[in-house]
Amino acid sequence: MNEYCPHCHYKFKKEPGYFFGAMYVSYGLTVAQGIATYVIARFFFEETFDLRIIPIIMTVIILLATFNIRLSRLLWIYMFKNYSS
Numbered sequence: 001m002n003e004y005c006p007h008c009h010y011k012f013k014k015e016p017g018y019f020f021g022a023m024y025v026s027y028g029l030t031v032a033q034g035i036a037t038y039v040i041a042r043f044f045f046e047e048t049f050d051l052r053i054i055p056i057i058m059t060v061i062i063l064l065a066t067f068n069i070r071l072s073r074l075l076w077i078y079m080f081k082n083y084s085s
Contacts, residue, residue: 012077019073026072030061033068037061 003013037060041053 018052022072022076025075029068029072033064034061
């Protein structure tokens with residue numbers, strides 16, 4: 001991760017532990033993606049809850065893990081960015 005933004009020179013590394021809150025954002029994204037995957041996948045199965053849906057949900061969550069880490073940090077930075085300066 002860059003220390004400063006190359007465009008606006010915003011300092012990304014605030015203090016140690018700044019991005020611990022991004023873990024909660026990442027958890028929320030993962031839960032939302034899991035629920036969305038379940039809703040989409042259940043149309044392809046006859047039963048309401050088929051155990052074959054679980055590996056599908058796990059695969060989607062694992063494939064999107066690196067995307068979630070970056071997106072959660074980005075959202076965490078923008079939630080606390082001071083827009084007045």
